[in-house]
Amino acid sequence: MIPPSSPQDPSIIAPFSGAQTASNSPAGLIRLNDLSDSRLSDVLDLSDRFKAGVRRPELAGKSVGFLFFRGSLRTRTAFEVAVHQLGGQGVHMSAGSDFWEVEARDGVVMDGTAPEHVRDAAAVMSTYCDALAIRPRPAGNAWAVDRRDEGIHAWARHASVPIINMESALGHPLQALADLMTLRETFGKDLAGKRIAIVWTPSPTPAGPSVVHSMLLAALRSGMQVSLAHPRGYELDEGVMSEARALGAEHPSGGLEHANTARDAAKDAHVVYARSWMSLENYGNSTRAASRVATERRDWLVDESMMQLGKEARLMHPMPIRRNLEVTDSVLDGPRSLVYQQAANRLPTQKGLLSLLLRGQ
C-alpha cells in the first residue's frame, strides 16, 4: 500500500518494535500505527485470502478473551466467528454482568469502588488466554483525559499476551482495517491520489471520533487526498490532526484539506465517508451536544445530489447508520453504497489480524 521505501517520520508512525517498548505484551494492535507498513500489507493480503475461502486452523488450541466495557454487535460477532473459523475459542465477557471496573492508576491505595487493579486482571487473564481484545468505556467527562486511552494502554502494559483495541476513545483500528480492505477491493491496492471526503453527519446519539480518527490517518498514510468537512465546533482531536497534517505533507500524491460543507468536500471525490461524531467542545455534555445537532442537521444529510458531485463517488459508513438522518435510503440501498461490503470485511480482516498476531506463537 505504501511503498516500502517511503520516508517515514518515526515520531509519527512508530515502528512496530518501538511502540512496544513500554509494554510487557507482545505485538498487539492499540492503534493502526502499531502495524508497520509491511505488517499492515500482510494483514490485508491475509484478509483477501481468508475472504477468498482459505481456511486454516491457526488458532487451534488457543483462546482469545473478549472484554467489552461497552456493547458491540459487528465487532463482537465478527470476532467470535473469526476465532471459531480459525479453530480457536473466544471467551466473551461484558462489564457489569461478568466482571467489574478496574483501577488503572499505579501506586494508589485502592479504597475506592474498583476492587481490582488492571495490573492483576491483565496478568491473570494472560495466563488463561492467548490474546485479549478490549473495548474500554471512556469516562465521558473530559476529552483531555479520555484521549489518552489510559485504560487500554494499562492493559497492554500489564498483559503478557497481545492486546487488541476493539475501539477506544481515540481510535478504532479494526474498523480501519476493514475500510482499507474495502478501498483496495474497489480501487486497487494503490490508493495514492484517490480523493476521499470525510463528512460529518447528524445524530441525536453521536459516536465518539474514534472511527474518523482512524480512517483519516489510514487514508493519509495510504497517500489519499482527504477533504474533511464538519460544522464549526466539531473539530477532531488536535493530536490526531497534527499527525494527519504531517502525513498529508509527506505524501506527494496525497494531502489534507478542510471544506466548509459536505457538498464542498464531496466535489470530485471518489469516496464519501460519512459518520456522525460528537462535538469535543461539548464532550460530556450530551444535552448541549444534542441541541446543537438539531440545528445542523438539515445541511449534512448525504443524499443522491451530494453523491453526484463526486467522481462516480462511492459511499462508505462504518455503521450503525441512522437512515434518512445521516444518509438517505436511496443512497444506502443503491449501487454507490459500500457499507455492507465494509461490514462484511470485518470478518476477514479480523481473521487476518488474529492470524498475523497469533500464528507464530
Added chain:
Amino acid sequence: MIPPSSPQDPSIIAPFSGAQTASNSPAGLIRLNDLSDSRLSDVLDLSDRFKAGVRRPELAGKSVGFLFFRGSLRTRTAFEVAVHQLGGQGVHMSAGSDFWEVEARDGVVMDGTAPEHVRDAAAVMSTYCDALAIRPRPAGNAWAVDRRDEGIHAWARHASVPIINMESALGHPLQALADLMTLRETFGKDLAGKRIAIVWTPSPTPAGPSVVHSMLLAALRSGMQVSLAHPRGYELDEGVMSEARALGAEHPSGGLEHANTARDAAKDAHVVYARSWMSLENYGNSTRAASRVATERRDWLVDESMMQLGKEARLMHPMPIRRNLEVTDSVLDGPRSLVYQQAANRLPTQKGLLSLLLRGQ
C-alpha cells in the same frame, strides 16, 4: 403425520415456498406452517435419529447467531448444545448488554432512540452467520400490534440467511416441535383422533399465548381432537382461532371444541396440556391481569382428580411451571407427567431443525 394426500387450504397452511416470497431469507421457521407436511415429518424423523444417538457434523464450519431480546433458559441451552453437537458454533447475544434495539419501520427519518435499522443489522449479521435465531420482545402495549410479529418478520425480510423464531408474540414453533415429538413417542406417529385438553392455568406472571397458539394448531393439523378450556376473558387470538376452526373442520378424525372448565375438557382426554397465559383483554395491563388471576385460581389447578377424568391421561406443560398453583407436585412428579420428556426433546428437535435448514447449504 398428516397423510401427504390430505387436502389443505393454502390460505391456512401456506406451502413452504409461498411463505417465503416476501422474504430475502431462505427457508427459516417463523411459524410452524413454514414447514410443509413432508418437511415437518423430516424434522421429526431426524429428531428421533438424533435422540437415538446419531452424531453428524452437519454444521461444521457454520455459525448460528442467537439474538435474545428476552431471556431464555431451555431454548438457549438446548440450541447452544445442539449447534455444538452438530459441529458448529453458536454466538449468543442479549439485548441491552450486547446490542441495542433496532428500528423496523421502512422509510422513516431515524431521529428517535433506535440507532440502527433492522435492515442493516440483518444484512450485516447475515454476512457473519449461517442462520439467525431470534427471540423478539413484544412491546406489550397493544395485542393488535404485537400479534403482527413485525420484529421477526422484518428480520426475515432483510436477512439473507434462515431466520428461526425462538418465540414471538404469536407463536413458539420450537416448543411445538418438541411437543409433537413427545406426542409421537407416546402415542405413535399417527395422532389422528387422539384427544388433547388444552387448559389454562393461573400464574401471577403469566406468559403470552404463543405456546398455546402453536400447540393448538399443531394438534389440529395432526388430526387430534382438541378441547380448549379457559376462564372467560382469556380467549386466544382471533386470527389463530379462525385458522384453528378451519383446521378442525378439515380433519374427519379431529376437531375443536370449547369446554367451560378444565374438568370438562379433561374428560376422556389422552393428554392434558396445561399452560398459563395472560388475558389478551388485559394485555399490557399487568395489574388488572394479576387481580383477575387471583379470583380464578382455585378451579384451574391441575391435580390428580382432574387427571383421572381422562383416559389414562398424560400431563404436558412447556415449562416453567409454578408448582401447586398450576399443577400439583404429585401429578408433576408422578407417572402421568411428560414434562421432562418435552423439555428433553427440545435438544433433538432443535438439532433436527438446524440439520434440515443448514445441511444442504
Added chain:
Amino acid sequence: MIPPSSPQDPSIIAPFSGAQTASNSPAGLIRLNDLSDSRLSDVLDLSDRFKAGVRRPELAGKSVGFLFFRGSLRTRTAFEVAVHQLGGQGVHMSAGSDFWEVEARDGVVMDGTAPEHVRDAAAVMSTYCDALAIRPRPAGNAWAVDRRDEGIHAWARHASVPIINMESALGHPLQALADLMTLRETFGKDLAGKRIAIVWTPSPTPAGPSVVHSMLLAALRSGMQVSLAHPRGYELDEGVMSEARALGAEHPSGGLEHANTARDAAKDAHVVYARSWMSLENYGNSTRAASRVATERRDWLVDESMMQLGKEARLMHPMPIRRNLEVTDSVLDGPRSLVYQQAANRLPTQKGLLSLLLRGQ
C-alpha cells in the same frame, strides 16, 4: 497429601460416597470434603500433568453449563478455557439476562416471584448438559440462613449430572484446589508441619468468608499448622471452626491457633495467606460493616516488615486484591508473591477436576 492411613472422623470429613446419598446427582464438588483423600490427590496429580502440557480430549462431545447468579472473572474464564482445552463445550449463563431466580423450597404453592422450581430447572438442564457448575447468590440477610448453602444443595439434590460449586456462602472448593496445588509446587507434596498464617485484610467491599473457610480446612486437612488472625468481630462460621478444631487435633504435625494480630500470626510462618472478609456480626448490614473496616485498616496492611517476621515467608491471596490497602505493591510485585501462580493454577486444577468427574462417564 494426607497419608491414606490417617484416622478420620467421618462426621467431619464425610467419605465421598456417603456425601452423595441425599442427592440424585453423581459425584460433584460442593465442598472440598466431597473429595476423599485419594480423589483429592488424583485431582492434584492430574492438574500437575495438565500444567505440564498434557492435552487430552476427555470432554469431547460433552457440554458443561455454567450458571452464574453472581459475576466472576477468574473462575469463569479458567473454566471456559479448561472445557475447551479438554475438547468440550461450555455454556455460560448469567442470572438476570439469561435466566431467572428459582424456588428452592419443596411443596410450596409457587405464587411468589420465582417462576420456576430448582427441581425442574435442575432436571431439565441435566438433560442438556453433562455437568453443571453453579455460583449461587447468597441472600445476604442472615448468615444463619445463608450458611446452609441451600441453593446449591437443592441443585445437587435434583440434578442428574455432577454439580460443581463455583463459590457459595460457605466455601470455595475450586480456589482451595488451586491453592493446594500452589502450596505443593512451593513446598512439595507433603505439607505436614508447614506453618500458614491466615490473616484478615481490610476492604470497603469485603468478600464473604467462603475462600478462607475452604483454605482453613484444606490446610488443616493437609496437616499444616494454621495461625488465624482477624479483628474482634470477624470470627469465622462456628460450624467451620468446629470442623477446623477437630481437624487440628487430629494431625500430630498440624494444629490451629489464634493470634491477636496479623504480625503475631506471621511470626515464623512459611506462608501468609491474606484475604478480606466481612464481619458475620454485621452480615447483611453493609453500612455498619464498612464503618468498622475504616477503623481497623491501619494495622492489617500486609507489608514487607510483616512478611519478614516469617520464615522466608511467601504471600498468598485469592484475588481480587485491593493494592496498598490489603497488601503493598512491593510485596505483591516482589519475589515473595505467589498470587499469580495461584491464579494461574485455577486453569489446570479446574481441568483436573472436570477430567476426574467426567472422563469415566
